[in-house]
Amino acid sequence: MAHIIIVGNEKGGSGKSTTSMHVATALSRMGHRVGTLDLDLRQQSLGRYLENRRAYCSANGLTLATPHFMQLPEIAEQDVPQGVNPQDHRLSIAVEMLEADHDFVLIDCPGSHTRLSKLAHSMADTLITPLNDSFVDFDLLARTRPEDGAILGPSVYSEMVWSARQSRAEAGLPPIDWIVTRNRLGSQQMHNKRKVGEALGKLSKRIGFRVSHGFSERVVFRELFPRGLTLLDLRDIGADRLNLSNIAARQELRDLITVLNLPDVQVKF
Known part of the structure; x- marks a missing residue:
């Protein structure tokens, strides 16, 4: 059975799709078979990210390790078992199909409460919740x-x-292994940053999650999306010398993959 990773948070703009893309691509680059789903059926940020990646590789004659992306299958009404919600059935079928020939299935959930998101969370072996470092x-x-x-x-x-x-x-x-990642951390030890950290530490013991640093606010993430690239692809496209910000961002990704402690994953980048 594939290990199912859910990236979820009911608030938009927390970095779910960036986290999803980097985790899925990092696993693919390490040789793991990764299937992905995007449950934000309207915006499809992860789906668009992977579409941009395929287009960029095709236009530039590149072969980059790329997770497999799957749309939820269309199911005829008569093929839905009696008493089963059609959307639930679509998601269950998609996960079963991906589990058959992938090591990991990563599902990017929308920034809102939906039926599909709720069902996906119940499937999680690992749950990643990106959180902007604020009390909002x-x-x-x-x-x-x-x-x-x-x-x-x-x-x-x-x-x-x-x-x-x-x-x-x-x-x-x-049980679900739940990791809350602190994104957009400020570079200085500001008062609010310390208070959020203390609150997360107390809450983690109370409701059972682990806390990890995620990604700091960096311009590079906005530049990567249109080309479908990740931090790990920069040298593959000719960026022989990485600036200090990019090197620090790669280390953040390395630390995140290490903290996730996924089965049979040895961090090699």
Whole structure:
């Protein structure tokens, strides 16, 4: 069975698609067979990213390790089992098809609560939740008291993950390994950065997730998307000398893949 990685957060702009693309491509470059799905059926940021990659490689005669991307299959109404939601059935069929010949299946979820996203979370072996380093994003995980920052209780997204965990437990499946990654960290030890870090540390022990640094705010990420490239492809396109920012970003990706502790993955970049 393939190991299923879900990248989810109910808030847009947290870096889910950038994280999805870099994790999936890094695994592909290390020789693993990776299948991907994008459950943001309208925007399809991950799908567009991979489409840009194929177009860029074709136009420049390049062969770059690329994850397999699959659209949700169209299912005729009469082929949906009685009592089963059609969207649920489409996702289940897609995952079954990808699991058959891939080591990893990575699913990029939309920045909103949808039925498909909820079902995908219940499939997760590993859940990555990118989070901008602010209390605006933190509010999706937990409610806090403004006077002293005390945690009052889990918020909407944490409750959804809890529901997914219960569904897996009832099915006799292993627990979800949940990693919250702090994206767009400032370079200086600012007061807000420290407070968010302390709050995440307390909450992680309370509701059961691991905290990791993600990607800092860098111009390079905005430049890579139109060509479908990742940090690991820069030397392949002739960038023999990487600037310090790019080197630091590659190290962030290396650290993230290491923290994920995925089965049979030895970080080799």
